[in-house]
Amino acid sequence: MSSGLLDRLYLPYLYGAVITLLVANIIMEYGYLQRLIQHGRQLDIPSVKLNVLVHPDIESPMLAGFIAPSILVPISFTLLDESQQQAIIQHEVYHYQRGDLWANILAYGLTVLFWFNPLMWLSYRRFRQDQELSCDAQVTANMKAKAKIAYSRTLLAYSQHAPLSMLHTHYGDKTILKERILQMKKQHGKSTLALIGMTLAIGVSAFMFNQQVFAGNNISVENKTDSMAMPVIRIEPSYPINAAKEGLNGYVQMSFDISSNGSVGNVRVTKSSPKQVFDASAVEALEQWKYQPSATGFKDLQVQLDYVIHQPEKSVERITVK
Template sequence: MTIPIMLTDTFYWITSALHQSPLLMTAIDIVLKSIAVLIPFALIDALFGAKLNNTSRHLLWLNALLCLAILPWLPALLSLRPDVFGGGQSAAASAWFELTVSSQQTPASNPFNAATVLLTAYLTPVFLMLARLLFALQISRNIFNNAVPIRHHDTTDLLARLRKQLAITRRVNLRVSDRIESPVSFGLLRPTIIVPVQARDWTASIMTDVLLHELCHIKRLDWLTTVMAHVLGCVFWMNPLVWLAVKRLREESEHSCDTAVLNSGRSDTDYAESLLGVATLCIQARRNTGRSHALMQTMLDQNTLKTRISRVLEENKMQASEMQKQIRKTIACLLMLSAGVLGVLGATQVLSAQEQRDPPATRAAGDEEMLPLHNEQPLYPRSAAEAGIEGWVHVRFTVNAAGSIDENSLAVVDAEPADTFNNSALAAARKFRFKPRIRGGEAVAVPDVQYVFRYKLQADPADLLDSANPATSTD
């Protein structure tokens, strides 16, 4: 019997946390939806990835992560939809909420309540991983500052010629450093290619292939997408599919640049030899340094080198026209898939958040409904708990344009039994905070907001879960 009791207590603790913090509920909602966003893309890659070219596979995972980046902003974007029914703005409606208060709940004044613990457990890894990314950016900057510019005329002329061949208008810095073990590129407005000191032993053919590969990364803005992918990994760290997406995006960006080098006219056998040659010359440096740079686009990864060389040598080359045709089809399919997935998830989120009787179309574009941000958990009066008394309190108040409670409007409408739970309900209501209602681009007050506090000696966990959302919205 111990395990069922523990499971029940855990479920009660979690639902209590959701009840106390709508912000926590929103965060969990977004994380769960992020899994739903990535599942279709993972299935497409598993079922049809072998039939797609490298660029199409890269677009698949890039599109998946872009959908993930849009997900938190989806409600705001959907609020900008035009009023397709032509309806005007509906009259302001009062909101009716219901909360369940249990004598067994942890007091809201406890700084270690369930909502605080769960939010801390989620946000702590987020901030730690974001700090690690900032540290990685600083390392990249230090490597750049300590790297020595390459002024050898043959090499700089080669870089200029290849940059013109790829139609790259941005200035590209070329430097050498003893702090890296593989050619890398990074930066957006002023991109940089840094080669290891082993580059002095490279042949002209190897140097050409290396520069072509890194310039392809620069042209495709791969450094920017890499940073975006890592930031999304930090935010959605609980979603295992996010880390799969980050890994696959990085792998496919390398394969795509390999394909671009071959399409520029380089021989597949010569390019494979260049990859192997650079790996051989740099492998000792990797053993000596043991460093890896997450936010640099590293040309060589020992874990994927064998696969890359195999693809270079074994894959049939697609004609340029055929490749472009497949890429266009891939983009069209991905746009339709993204619109469908985000549309379904966006609609689900709006309905679950508002539960209104008035249809969404009756609001003008840009208008937003009031939503609870913080519901203070009332304390169950000790005297009532000891006497075994249950009851309810119906309160009414106005939420001002700042999202706070207008003290003068706060009043008890009715209560059963009279006066037993009134002070507890009023004290909690004073601390409520809301996201203001938006009308015509401005925050407005919402009068006649009504809450019913139900005091139960032993609440059903389902009551706590249901009470986190508005029960109804009436005129």
């Protein structure tokens, strides 16, 4: 049997199987969201026509449901001040008024039909992200500087919890957090003091809410054996709290081996600065990395993890001294 005939017999089954899996996934998600809505505790917010429900399993505010949409919020929502609560509610209400949930399911349906085209998935993600930017712009258009700072804090509070769902909005999308903050800065105008105040507030609130910052923005790997050792999973190390409080920057250089199944082992620190400050965090992260499987594995690879909590101004000349 020719390969062309095999392709014609095989590809339709593959296409149908993938679509079946994607549709099954969205049906399961619908059932999960309905259970959340049914078991949510009603919050009394008279100014909102939609039901606002608090649920312990929710980590970020969302609008969910089609026939009778509800706003689901995490328990931490009740700890926010009234202005922050109102800003979140307005954000989700604007999603509802525009019919974003129906638009999302339509966009997802088109993406499923053309699941084999990566551009469809990229376009779908950008479509969802633009929705969040649009709602932010609507909510913060007439806000004063203090209100924008409060809104920025809520974004930071929920920025670590943002699964891209087809059936609900995703308020805490950390992948476009910087873009959302910059958008609010541009809206504010030319007040330098207000921008500085917002930046300081964002930095402080990020530390208070997340209690850690992530290192590894600058990761360099030197493979002395083979340039084809490709990582498939990189775990970012957590920034030690004491180092973050003191505003310390630093780096850790390590050597390590890769087994034939892609696991990392035999991690040893070869150089670090400041000594013993970031070592444990870096080793713990590197041991969780995964590489593509290979026939024999690799020995004595090197990596440097840079811990940078305060980036220098772009106008400052930087000279590397070795």
